[in-house]
Amino acid sequence: MIIEIEHLKKSYGEVKAVDDLSFKVREGEFFAFLGVNGAGKSTTINIINGTLKQDGGEVYVCGEDMSRRPERVQGQIGIVFQNSALDKRLSAYDNLKSRAALYGIFGAQFRERLAEITEMFALKDFLRRPLIKLSGGQRRRVDLARALFHRPKLLILDEPTTGLDPQTRAMVWNAVEDLRKREGLTVFLTTHYMEEAAAADYVVILDSGKKAAEGTPLELKNRYTGDFITLYHVREEDVKTLGLPYEKAGEAYRIEVKDTAAATELILRAPALFSDYEVVKGNMDAVFLNVTGKRLQEV
Amino acid sequence: MTEAKKFFALVRRNMKCYFKDKILFFVSLLTPLILLVLFATFLRAVYLDSFEGIFALFSFRPASQRPVEGLAGAWLLSSILAVCSVTVAVCSNAVMVSDRAEGTVRDLTVSPVGRVTLSLSYFAANYAVTLAVMLVVLALGFVYLAAVGWYLTVKSVFLILGDVFLNVLFGSLIAGVLESFISSQGGMSAVSTLVSSLYGFISGAYMPLSQFAEPVRNALGFLPGTYSVGILRTHFMGDYIAALTESGMSAEAGKALMDSFDGNLYAFGTQIPLWAMYLIVAGTCLLLLGAYAAIVALRRRKR
Numbered sequence: 033m034i035i036e037i038e039h040l041k042k043s044y045g046e047v048k049a050v051d052d053l054s055f056k057v058r059e060g061e062f063f064a065f066l067g068v069n070g071a072g073k074s075t076t077i078n079i080i081n082g083t084l085k086q087d088g089g090e091v092y093v094c095g096e097d098m099s100r101r102p103e104r105v106q107g108q109i110g111i112v113f114q115n116s117a118l119d120k121r122l123s124a125y126d127n128l129k130s131r132a133a134l135y136g137i138f139g140a141q142f143r144e145r146l147a148e149i150t151e152m153f154a155l156k157d158f159l160r161r162p163l164i165k166l167s168g169g170q171r172r173r174v175d176l177a178r179a180l181f182h183r184p185k186l187l188i189l190d191e192p193t194t195g196l197d198p199q200t201r202a203m204v205w206n207a208v209e210d211l212r213k214r215e216g217l218t219v220f221l222t223t224h225y226m227e228e229a230a231a232a233d234y235v236v237i238l239d240s241g242k243k244a245a246e247g248t249p250l251e252l253k254n255r256y257t258g259d260f261i262t263l264y265h266v267r268e269e270d271v272k273t274l275g276l277p278y279e280k281a282g283e284a285y286r287i288e289v290k291d292t293a294a295a296t297e298l299i300l301r302a303p304a305l306f307s308d309y310e311v312v313k314g315n316m317d318a319v320f321l322n323v324t325g326k327r328l329q330e331v
Numbered sequence: 332m333t334e335a336k337k338f339f340a341l342v343r344r345n346m347k348c349y350f351k352d353k354i355l356f357f358v359s360l361l362t363p364l365i366l367l368v369l370f371a372t373f374l375r376a377v378y379l380d381s382f383e384g385i386f387a388l389f390s391f392r393p394a395s396q397r398p399v400e401g402l403a404g405a406w407l408l409s410s411i412l413a414v415c416s417v418t419v420a421v422c423s424n425a426v427m428v429s430d431r432a433e434g435t436v437r438d439l440t441v442s443p444v445g446r447v448t449l450s451l452s453y454f455a456a457n458y459a460v461t462l463a464v465m466l467v468v469l470a471l472g473f474v475y476l477a478a479v480g481w482y483l484t485v486k487s488v489f490l491i492l493g494d495v496f497l498n499v500l501f502g503s504l505i506a507g508v509l510e511s512f513i514s515s516q517g518g519m520s521a522v523s524t525l526v527s528s529l530y531g532f533i534s535g536a537y538m539p540l541s542q543f544a545e546p547v548r549n550a551l552g553f554l555p556g557t558y559s560v561g562i563l564r565t566h567f568m569g570d571y572i573a574a575l576t577e578s579g580m581s582a583e584a585g586k587a588l589m590d591s592f593d594g595n596l597y598a599f600g601t602q603i604p605l606w607a608m609y610l611i612v613a614g615t616c617l618l619l620l621g622a623y624a625a626i627v628a629l630r631r632r633k634r
Contacts, residue, residue: 081441082441083437083440083441103443103444103445104443106441106442106443107442107443109441111438111441113434113437115434117433117434117436117437117438118435118438119344119347119348119435120433121348121351121352122344122347122348122351126344126347129340130340130341130343130344130347131438131442133336133337133340133341134337134340134439134443134444135442135443136333136336136337138336162351178438
């Protein structure tokens, strides 16, 4: 296990930011940590990266107790913050150089890694330009380069693709995927994009500081959502005869059923209605909504 | 060894951040620039008039204007150096505040670098930046004095250099302690405006303390800034007074000049000797250093 959290507690005055939270992250895993703003995600991340002390419980990262000597393990962690935390007036080069030094990377070792990372994130064209003059996507690439420069074992991505164009999002994910495959990087992700969470190996959903649900995306979908049947080219009065709640989706009708078996049963019961249709599993949005009663992208 | 290299990397980064912020750099230089403009427009004439008044009182007429012009310039230069050691330090320490305000500090604290190293790097960078600016101001001031009348001895030049190092330490520590409690740009602006506008007056740098009412003068005697200015005054004015004395000015007139322009400092009617001034400033530096260390330790524990 690269992260082990047992009965974690953290309060700010009367507010319980994290309340008896326990979960584990395996080495090399792509882990998604979901919750609305204020659910306790950032507090947990800050405790994991050693910048905040918990009130109770235990947090081990790479086998190290984070409440004691976090600096012993901080060199194994890379973080991409929701909002860039680099020096805006300095160039990408200066930022990388000053941060690399904090991990003991100097001289030839720095130049060698810089060449690799410049290639990996296509930084060459703007490496010497101040960050303030870069586009959002370019800045994000520098953030990622900084987080990965020291070859961490654990990469924490705090909503890394919020506000990015699809091309840059794809680039970010390709680079992360590549590193996961090549170097066995563990990725700890918080995101507002449910399609990104759907690709995770394991998901924990946090609600008001407590764990509301956990499992693989498939387990969560099976547990918390049904299947959706979309019927095309049918009349509303025919849909009504099925005796199930439905909703209009453009010119089609959408019916939620318990699972795929229930969908099959329905098709067999009224085959005339199923000339043009599709059956899909509920997505992570539906999981999140059913678990917390809240929509992630709205909050 | 590695921690030392991390420290120097952070100092370099902090200094770079300061010099790349053109507005911040300009604002830091605002106080010396304002003082220079004030001097050129009317302060010089006011000082020279005051000197003339004292000369007339002691029936002295200087054979050359060079030591008189030089004395006015030296007085101004001591004011600029004393005030700006604090105001420039307060401004250049903005890197520490903006790191907190803009969240950049998160990126530093998630790195494997000690909090003490990080805090010391802010202080060291601030000291280096302020010292660099002060040495440039000092060099320009020396050029001016050389043009209007150079009477400083080599010994005085070295003493003045030492005073600048001490004053910058004093200013950097004040900035470090004061700004440890600020985490917004608004707070930073308020503090630097307050310090820039007030410090020169309460330390007697803009106006000699001798011109204040006695109770005010005594009250200001409790502030260590008064003595950091006093040290510089003593070393800047001494050689000019000596030159004027050599050209026929009486010792009484010299003492009157020193008294009127804070070359000699008094508190509750007693003259404060130079060693006592050093002791007060150095002691305050030690106290501030202790306070800074306590703040760093407290923050470390609060994490």
